[in-house]
Amino acid sequence: xxxxxxxxxxxxxxxGDNSIINCAYSNSASDYFIWYKQESGKGxxxxxxxxxxxxKRQGQRVTVLLNKTVKHLSLQIAATQPGDSAVYFxxxxxxxxxxxxxxxxxxxxxxxx
Amino acid sequence: DSGxxxxxxHLITATGQRVTLxxxxxxxxxxxxxxQQSLDQGxxxxxxYYNGEERAxxxxxxxxxxxxxxxxxSELNLSSLELGDSALYFCASSVVGxxxxxxxxxxxRLTVT
Numbered sequence: 001x002x003x004x005x006x007x008x009x010x011x012x013x014x015x016g017d018n019s020i021i022n023c024a025y026s027n028s029a030s031d032y033f034i035w036y037k038q039e040s041g042k043g044x045x046x047x048x049x050x051x052x053x054x055x056k057r058q059g060q061r062v063t064v065l066l067n068k069t070v071k072h073l074s075l076q077i078a079a080t081q082p083g084d085s086a087v088y089f090x091x092x093x094x095x096x097x098x099x100x101x102x103x104x105x106x107x108x109x110x111x112x113x
Numbered sequence: 114d115s116g117x118x119x120x121x122x123h124l125i126t127a128t129g130q131r132v133t134l135x136x137x138x139x140x141x142x143x144x145x146x147x148x149q150q151s152l153d154q155g156x157x158x159x160x161x162y163y164n165g166e167e168r169a170x171x172x173x174x175x176x177x178x179x180x181x182x183x184x185x186x187s188e189l190n191l192s193s194l195e196l197g198d199s200a201l202y203f204c205a206s207s208v209v210g211x212x213x214x215x216x217x218x219x220x221x222r223l224t225v226t
Contacts, residue, residue: 032212043115043203043217044156051212089156091215099211100169101146103156 012110019077021107023090028071032093034101035064035075039086044103047075047088077109085111116140119204119218127226131192134221138185138206144168145187146215147179150201162187163209194225 013019025033031052036044050057050064050073057064063076073090087106094100116139126132138145147159158171162181173179176194181187191198201222205215 034214036215036217041219043117043205043219044215045115046214046216049214093211095211100158100161100171101215102158103148105155 009105010108010110012112013080015080015082015111015113017080019075019080019084019109019111021075021077021088021090021109023073023075023104025071025073025090025092025104027092027094028068030092030094033064033066033073034091034093035062035073036089036091036103037084037086038089038106044089080109080111082111082113085109115216115218117204117206117216117218119202119221121221122219123222123224125224125226126194128194128196130194130225131190132194132223134189134191134202134204134223136187136189136204136206136218138187138204139216142206142208142216143185144207144209145181145185146205146207147173147187147189148203148205150203150220151199156203159189191223196225199223199225 034049035047038044048059048064061078065074087108089106090104091101118137120135144163146161148156159173160179161169165181176192179189201220203220205217207213
């Protein structure tokens with residue numbers, strides 16, 4: 001079926017620590033993956049993306065890892081800050097019945113000062 | 114600011130009524146997407162348009178319809194509203210219809226009483 005799921009619904013980390021948010025996807029034909037951040041009262045905001053011909057991509061303080069063998073995606077946030085507190089969604093570009101961007105359930109990240 | 118504009122921000126209406134939600138995509142973006150986000154739920158894909166034509170369909174009810182106009186703005190029409198239709202409705206846009214990140218507006222909060 002069409003599903004992108006998350007292993008942990010909530011994650012609490014200490015300010016300054018690294019955060020890792022995990023995601024499993026189900027469609028092996030998907031070739032593009034995206035992480036979004038959603039703050040309260042706002043729409044999801046693009047963080048970083050990765051195509052299926054890569055296994056790692058780095059941005060500013062964020063890294064996305066893609067393991068196609070086990071259909072797993074992760075987002076690593078270095079030196080987590082209070083402003084990182086939000087809900088994080090992984091999304092998958094699925095090639096079924098047209099191109100659909102399907103979102104996972106989301107993980108809420110709490111950063112303790 | 115993502116550049117995607119949604120109006121209205123809030124909408125309160127009664128069961129059985131019909132409403133229209135409006136979206137203006139980012140300048141230059143040809144593709145528009147509609148998503149529904151209910152309380153404690155993820156983002157459910159409804160429908161996608163590319164340059165005026167329907168590109169992909171998700172779990173959109175028959176009571177709901179959408180269109181994208183020649184100037185690329187889009188409208189989502191919700192009719193015969195039910196209490197369960199209360200949700201946040203997000204519009205997103207992207208440059209192309211696949212393989213590029215979505216940029217979201219801040220949503221329309223619909224409350225059906």
